[in-house]
Amino acid sequence: MDVIEGECTGKGCCQTQIPKGLKYYNTTMSSTQNHTHVWSFNSCLYAFLGEADHFHFRGLPDIAVDRTINYLYERIKANVHIVLDWAIGNLTCTQALKSEDYACSENSHCIDSDTGLGGYRCSCNPGYQGNPYLNQGCQDIDECANNSFCEKTCINTPGSFNCSCPHGYTGDGKKDGRGCIAPYHDQFPWIKVSAGTGVGLITLVVVITLLYICMKKRKLIQVREKFFKQNGGLLLKERISKKEGGVEATRVFTAEELKKATNNYANDRILGHGGNGIVYRGELRDNRIIAVKKSRIVDESQIEQFINEVVILTQINHRNVVKLFGCCLEDEVPLLVYEYVSEGNLYEHIHNQRGAGWLTWKNRVRIAAEIATTLAYLHSFASMPIIHRDVKSANILLDNVYTAKVADFGASRLIPLDQTHVATLVLGTSGYLDPEYFRTSQLTEKSDVYSFGVVLAEFLTGLKPIIRARDEDNKNLADFLVLSMNKNSLFDIIDGRILQEGSHEQLQKMAELAKKCLQPRGEDRPVGLCGGL
Known part of the structure; x- marks a missing residue:
């Protein structure tokens, strides 16, 4: 018979695992061959229960002729533990929490049995130790007693603890974490310098952007002022500053107002083309519908005469003349704003x-x-x-x-x-x-x-x-x-x-x-x- 050390496979030794939830187990031992005469000098048939991880079959030394039965028995008794897998009742944790005889005490929690037969057991919460079945049986563990978790300062809390570092130190203070890092008084402050440089660069970018926007806005204002003067804006303001003939003074529109009113002079807003320009339909912020005439390039020598005409037209108060609401001189060419006439x-x-x-x-x-x-x-x-x-x-x-x-x-x-x-x-x-x-x-x-x-x-x-x-x-x-x-x-x-x-x-x-x-x-x-x- 080949008995192999460490393998309890049936030759000289037989081992089987007992499944969870098993209520009854019977052991019967027999010989597959006729060993009647062997029994007289080596009667070794017996069985035992034990934790599988603690039992190690040594092979022939365990069953040698010069070994007594008591040798193997004593070795098993000393090394192989018997584990009792038990549970309270047959209720689950959810059911037991609702019952009056719930067994788990304060600072503990319920664990469902995994035997498949129902029941539950109790266990102390993390950070607590003791007997969970006794009143106040789970007591707080003082992790700071030996200060084995924190590098510097340990503060015990119910069921846990906190680590902290002295003022000026950085880190989480834990020995298994980043610990406490002392300030680098004798080294170059790279972090501060890097942070300062980053903030400085961001500030510089913001300042440059604002300057660019301001310069662009100023340039736009200068261009509009140039067009305003070029189109006779100053002369127009002087001429229309007073009301003449009982007619309301002309309004001077901004280029942005008319651009928005005509949807940036969209093609679908065109009412018609004339020899002197294009007429667009527009809508002011007060919901008034207007007609905006965008003139062709005007000869600078005729600007004063053009302004004079605008002033005269603003004084015309006749029901059969299209009313001129105002003009805009901030664009490259003058823009005239008339009342909108609907039927073509x-x-x-x-x-x-x-x-x-x-x-x-x-x-x-x-x-x-x-x-x-x-x-x-x-x-x-x-x-x-x-x-x-x-x-x-x-x-x-x-x-x-x-x-x-x-x-x-x-x-x-x-x-x-x-x-x-x-x-x-x-x-x-x-x-x-x-x-x-x-x-x-x-x-x-x-x-x-x-x-x-x-x-x-x-x-x-x-x-x-x-x-x-x-x-x-x-x-x-x-x-x-x-x-x-x-x-x-x-x-x-x-x-x-x-x-x-x-x-x-x-x-x-x-x-x-x-x-x-x-x-x-x-x-x-x-x-x-x-x-x-």
Whole structure:
């Protein structure tokens, strides 16, 4: 028989583990071969219970012939412990806590039995020792008694302890931790220097950033001041500091205000393009809807004249003139702020563009009268007459009840009271331009009268100022109307719907006024326009 030391596998020794929760265990020993004669000199069959970790089978020395039974018995008795695995009752900790005979005392806790048979045991909490089943059986352990945990100062607390270091030391004070680190009086203070350097660098970055922002802001202010002076801002402030003619003084808007009002001049805010700039729809902080006209580059030599025009326009108080709310001179080009007129311009309604509604004959007569009274007002303005210089249907705006509003005074000029005309660069729109003004460059109020005659022709015929034909040269509407009247064929060129809505007498009367306005010589044109309507 091969008996191996340390292995209790069945040859000379048999060992098995008793599972937890086992209530009964029976041991039977027998021989797999016939050892009847062996028993007479070595009767070694016996069994015992013990903790497996403490039993070590030595092999043949434990069962040698020269060993007695008592030798092995005494060795097992001295070295192999018997462990009692027990529990209180058959309740779990959760159930036992609710019972009156809960066995665990103060400063202890309950542990469920792991035998699978139920029951529980008690154990003192960490930092306490003693018998958990006795009243006040778990007593606080004084960890500071031998000061075996802290390097310097130990402070005992119920169930625990705290370590601390003397003033000036760093660390957690624990022997198994960072301990207490003495201050480096004799070494260079790297930590302090590093912290100071970091704070200094951060401060420097913050200061530089603030300086940059301030310089950028100052530069922006300087640029705006430059534009303000360049666009005549100082002169404008001087001229509008007082209220004249009972009209409210002009407001000077900031560039930021108008930029925000127009959503940074977004394309979807564009209301229209003109010869003098682009008009944007905007909304002020008080929810007022405005129209912002962004002018083209202005000649510096004309700034004073431009400012003079702005001042004059602010004094105009007429229901049929688009009101000028103010201007902005902080941008590269001047910005003018007008009241917003909702229904587009007259050109769109006459020529059915952009979905504009149809203008009845009654509305056309009324609008023509409103334009005539407005031009008369401008030409006879008390302080200094104004010549619009670009009267056309596209510059006549309509509000929600189709009231006419004369707009776009970008090309307008002022006529001193002691003069009847001014010599100026010819400006205007093809088809509406006074031929006498075009030929002589002498601008008079009769130039506006001629343009008004073209608008009347549009009212009557529904044709555009320049009539484009496929097989013929382009025709001028003014000449076409006058020629048709001379041939007694006026009603052949009048718009069909207008011909049905208006009486022949009304149509003839407006046509005759248009013909008078379209005379080649300005002196032959009428002075008062309303009388002919």
